[in-house]
Amino acid sequence: MSRLHGLASPARFLRLADRVQPWTGWGAALLIGAGLVVGLGFSPADYQQGETVRIMYIHVPAAWMALFCYATMALGAAAGLIWRHPLAHVIAHSAAPIGACFTIVCLATGMLWGKPIWGRWWVWDARLTSVLILLFLYLGYIALANAFDNTARGDRSSAILALVGAVNLPVIKFSVDWWNTLHQPASVTRIGAPAIHDSMLAPLLLMAAGFLCLFLTLLFVRVRAGLLARRLRALRHARAHAPAVGGMDTGTGLS
Amino acid sequence: MNAFAAALGRELRLAIREPGEAATAVMFFVLAAILFPFGVGPEANLLARIAAGVLWVAALLAAMLSLERPFLGDYEDGNFEVLALSPLALSLVVAAKMLAHWLTTCIPLVAASPLLALLLDLGGGGYLALVAAMALGTPTVSLIGGVGAALTLGARRGGVLLSILVLPLLVPVLIFGAAAVDAAIAGLPVRQHLMVLAAMALAASALCPWASAAAVRQALE
Amino acid sequence: MNRARSDPAIAFSGRALDCMRGDRWVFSGLEFALGAGDVLVLSGPNGSGKSSLLRIMAGLLAPVSGAVQWHGADIADDRDAHAARLHYVGHLDAVKLALTVAENLRFWAALRGERDGIDRALDEFGLAPLADLPARFLSAGQRRRLAPAPPPPPARPPRFRPAGQRRRLALARIAASAAPLWLLDEPTVALDGEGVAAVHAAIRAHCAGGGCCVVSTNTALDLAGAAALDVGRYAAGPAVRP
Numbered sequence: 229m230s231r232l233h234g235l236a237s238p239a240r241f242l243r244l245a246d247r248v249q250p251w252t253g254w255g256a257a258l259l260i261g262a263g264l265v266v267g268l269g270f271s272p273a274d275y276q277q278g279e280t281v282r283i284m285y286i287h288v289p290a291a292w293m294a295l296f297c298y299a300t301m302a303l304g305a306a307a308g309l310i311w312r313h314p315l316a317h318v319i320a321h322s323a324a325p326i327g328a329c330f331t332i333v334c335l336a337t338g339m340l341w342g343k344p345i346w347g348r349w350w351v352w353d354a355r356l357t358s359v360l361i362l363l364f365l366y367l368g369y370i371a372l373a374n375a376f377d378n379t380a381r382g383d384r385s386s387a388i389l390a391l392v393g394a395v396n397l398p399v400i401k402f403s404v405d406w407w408n409t410l411h412q413p414a415s416v417t418r419i420g421a422p423a424i425h426d427s428m429l430a431p432l433l434l435m436a437a438g439f440l441c442l443f444l445t446l447l448f449v450r451v452r453a454g455l456l457a458r459r460l461r462a463l464r465h466a467r468a469h470a471p472a473v474g475g476m477d478t479g480t481g482l483s
Numbered sequence: 484m485n486a487f488a489a490a491l492g493r494e495l496r497l498a499i500r501e502p503g504e505a506a507t508a509v510m511f512f513v514l515a516a517i518l519f520p521f522g523v524g525p526e527a528n529l530l531a532r533i534a535a536g537v538l539w540v541a542a543l544l545a546a547m548l549s550l551e552r553p554f555l556g557d558y559e560d561g562n563f564e565v566l567a568l569s570p571l572a573l574s575l576v577v578a579a580k581m582l583a584h585w586l587t588t589c590i591p592l593v594a595a596s597p598l599l600a601l602l603l604d605l606g607g608g609g610y611l612a613l614v615a616a617m618a619l620g621t622p623t624v625s626l627i628g629g630v631g632a633a634l635t636l637g638a639r640r641g642g643v644l645l646s647i648l649v650l651p652l653l654v655p656v657l658i659f660g661a662a663a664v665d666a667a668i669a670g671l672p673v674r675q676h677l678m679v680l681a682a683m684a685l686a687a688s689a690l691c692p693w694a695s696a697a698a699v700r701q702a703l704e
Numbered sequence: 705m706n707r708a709r710s711d712p713a714i715a716f717s718g719r720a721l722d723c724m725r726g727d728r729w730v731f732s733g734l735e736f737a738l739g740a741g742d743v744l745v746l747s748g749p750n751g752s753g754k755s756s757l758l759r760i761m762a763g764l765l766a767p768v769s770g771a772v773q774w775h776g777a778d779i780a781d782d783r784d785a786h787a788a789r790l791h792y793v794g795h796l797d798a799v800k801l802a803l804t805v806a807e808n809l810r811f812w813a814a815l816r817g818e819r820d821g822i823d824r825a826l827d828e829f830g831l832a833p834l835a836d837l838p839a840r841f842l843s844a845g846q847r848r849r850l851a852p853a854p855p856p857p858p859a860r861p862p863r864f865r866p867a868g869q870r871r872r873l874a875l876a877r878i879a880a881s882a883a884p885l886w887l888l889d890e891p892t893v894a895l896d897g898e899g900v901a902a903v904h905a906a907i908r909a910h911c912a913g914g915g916c917c918v919v920s921t922n923t924a925l926d927l928a929g930a931a932a933l934d935v936g937r938y939a940a941g942p943a944v945r946p
Contacts, residue, residue: 309697312766364651371647375638378726384701385634389648392630392694396652399683403655410662462727489814493803500802561796565877568762569815570788704765 238315238455245448252444259438267431280344281428287337289436290330291355293443294362297327300447301369302394305387314458315451317383320390321373322450326443328366334359354408358401365393379458486571487579494553494583504549505587512545512592516599527604534603535613535664539657541599542592542617546624547646549588553580554632555641558702563636567703574696581629581692589621605668612667612677619680620660626684626691627652633698655683713739714775716761716885716916721770722940723756729940730756734770736933738916740884743907743927746920748936754920755795757935758887761918762792774885788816790885791878797870798877801840805831805873808839809880818881825880829872829902842869844894868894872902879906886910886917892925900926 267285274281304320307313338356339349350356373386498505519537523529554577557563566576596617597610605613631649635641663676717737723730730753738744746754759765761772763779763786772779779786800808809822826832834842871894878886886907892900904926907917919925 361651361654364647368644368648368651371644372634372638375635375640375644377639380704380726381637381702384704385638385698388630388694388698388701389634392627393652395690396655399655400652403658407658407662458727465726465728485817486815489811493800493811496807497800497802559796560800561794561798562800564764564794564796565792565798565812566815567764568787568790568792569812570784570817571815572784704759 237313238318241315242452242455245452249445249448252441252448256438256441256445259434259441261438263431263434263438266434271427271431272425277345280341283337283341284428285431285435287334287341288432289439290334290337291359292436293330293439294327294334294359296440297323297330297443298362298366298390298394298397301327302390305390308383309387309391314383315455317387318451318454318458319447320387321383322447322454324366324370324373326446326450328363328370330439330443331359331363331366335363352408354405357408358404361400361404362397365397369393379461486569487575490566490571490576490579491582494579495586497553497556498583498587504552505591508545508549508588509591509595511548512541512595513599515541515544517602520603530603531606531668534600534605535609535661535668536657537603538596538599538613539617539620539661542596542621543624543650543653543657544646545592546584546588546621546628547649550584550625550628550632550649551635551642551645553584554629554636554699558636558699563699564703567700572696573699574692577629577633577695577699578688578692581625581695584629585622585625589617589625593617593621605664607668608670609664609668612673613664615673615677616660616663616680619677619684620656622684623656623680623687624653626687630691630695630698633695633702636699636702656680659683715740715742716772716774716918718761718772719770721757721760721772722768723753723760723765724768725753725756731935731938732940734935734938736918738918738931740914740916741911742916743911743930744916744918745925745927745930745932746918747922747932747934752936752939754935755889758792758794758889758918758920762790762887763787764792789883790887791881791883792887792889793874793878793891794889797844797874799839799842799870799873802838804836804838805842806835808873809876812877813880816881816883821880821882825876828879828906829876830898831869831872831876834869839870839873842873844868844870868896868899871895872899875903875906884915886915886919888917888919890920890922892921892923 263285267282271282271285273279301320301323304316304323308316308320335356338353338359342351342353342356343349369386369389372389373382376382376385516537519533520530523533554563557566567573569576593614596613600610600613628645628649631645631652634648635645638644659676659679663673663680666676667673714737717735719735721734722732723734730751734757736744746757748754756765760767763772763783766780774786774789800811803811805826806822809825813819813822823832826835871891875888875891878888888903888907891903895903907919907927911917919927919930
């Protein structure tokens with residue numbers, strides 16, 4: 229029975245994923261589609277920023293998702309370390325590249341937005357800079373997770389790193405904010421102003437919900453692929469070792 | 484406490500028997516810092532403006548160089564297995580390594596920094612602040628670096644990976660370390676910057692040995 | 705095997721141990737029990753999990769399921785206490801080459817608050833004349849990781865240059881301070897006849913004093929009254945049934 233320990237729960241997860249995935253997939257398509265239509269077609273242009281404000285409908289949800297993915301990753305890592313459950317590690321590993329992509333989307337849209345507003349592709353704005361460091365935390369995590377021949381080593385090392393990073397993120401955020409106020413006049417317009425009109429809030433929330441559904445869909449796909457990759461490894465190991473055990477057996481075992 | 488002293492003594496002895504690591508780090512620090520004038524030109528004003536940041540960045544990079552060996556050496560020759568099974572808690576074993584790294588690598592870097600600052604013509608008030616900020620900031624570097632070194636034990640490309648993992652986490656130290664020097668040159672109070680650096684070192688010394696020990700323990704499985 | 709948990713004669717025992725390395729099952733349902741003064745010899749083909757079992761016994765490796773107990777208490781409950789009561793010698797010699805032979809020993813003894821056993825341990829393993837020599841000058845013996853060749857037979861005549869001096873130093877480490885449980889992973893590998901005899905003598909003395917010892921080996925050991933455990937008997941099948 230214990231031999232099935234590593235598989236029982238993933239199988240249940242995959243059954244659940246199979247049932248939920250169509251909903252999240254179609255949900256993502258519809259919500260993002262609706263968000264784009266409303267955001268690009270029906271929401272008003274900003275009186276200061278003009279049409280460029282529409283970049284916000286992708287930029288801001290992407291930034292939220294970048295943080296949400298890191299939280300998912302850190303929670304998966306913590307669960308994997310505490311309960312030693314491979315599924316939690318697979319979830320953490322699967323969330324990381326998705327989060328890195330949302331981070332890149334956030335940075336790219338931030339740069340596209342910055343060119344007309346600031347006149348430069350990159351300004352060392354506090355939020356963008358924090359997100360840039362977040363990207364490197366993601367890349368470090370992914371590099372460490374793949375740096376070991378032994379899957380379990382990669383799982384646990386990267387999990388500890390994810391937690392160390394999670395503890396450090398607020399410190400980094402605070403430091404970068406402080407550094408930014410120190411070095412830059414506060415006249416720079418911040419992206420995603422806090423006071424936002426309802427007509428802009430609707431497409432923003434539609435897009436955020438759509439991105440969340442997209443994340444879940446991609447997560448299910450990646451977790452399934454990750455579990456299959458592990459299963460494949462286990463089968464190959466079993467194939468490599470099965471004849472050896474039979475051939476070298478002293479005759480007492482495996483009866 | 485005796486066991487911790489024994490562990491620290493062993494680390495120091497090993498570092499002294501093989502002084503190349505610390506010497507390499509200091510040489511790298513000096514070289515990296517004196518490359519900047521070649522890159523940006525010799526104008527005194529410009530160099531004075533960037534000196535604090537250049538020295539901090541160079542010191543962070545140099546400190547990464549000597550982090551790997553105290554951990555990887557004990558991992559590869561089996562000493563960590565026995566250390567993990569000794570009556571001394573593993574978090575104290577790694578704490579001894581971090582402290583030894585600070586004493587043998589970071590203190591020489593701190594000592595070399597005013598000389599380099601002289602070459603870069605750091606403003607008058609900056610020297611004391613530079614030494615104080617480096618002395619208070621580098622413990623965090625050794626502590627967080629020790630976590631990275633433990634995480635990359637046995638990894639492919641461990642040394643480079645270590646830097647990639649650790650350097651983003653050290654951005655706060657860099658920000659406050661360089662800001663302390665800038666504040667001193669501008670005639671502003673330095674105390675709060677130094678206190679933030681000290682606070683970070685204290686928080687890191689509470690958390691990092693524990694995280695590093697967890698990383699070593701899982702590496703031994 | 706008698707496995708009453710409350711049996712006071714049983715000092716060290718393991719129950720229903722399952723072990724997995726990487727993605728591979730190594731053994732499952734493994735049981736063992738030792739009383740005070742007992743020696744348990746682990747045997748089995750390469751890869752059957754002798755080393756993994758010793759690491760589980762030491763608490764370095766957590767079994768997937770099952771428990772190891774010392775006088776009825778689970779070792780996972782108090783790892784530090786378990787570490788304090790055992791000596792472990794693994795595949796690697798755990799010798800610092802930059803330190804002298806005596807410094808190596810003194811450090812390990814100092815960790816356990818021991819000062820007096822060092823000279824005796826040096827004598828026991830024939831290292832006394834080399835005490836002030838940096839360990840990098842000691843002969844390494846064969847490299848185990850690269851070529852796990854069979855170790856020399858016990859009754860070999862002394863060689864011109866004694867083999868496995870670093871291995872002797874690793875073993876002198878455990879003789880230098882007292883611990884009731886010894887876990888030795890192929891301790892005689894790379895040793896010449898004299899060294900093997902010293903290991904046997906040390907194990908016999910340890911057990912005569914009421915200690916427990918678990919030894920893994922590929923060769924016959926000269927230890928009268930030792931119990932044997934064939935780890936290969938507990939080999940687990942393929943991890944995944946298609």
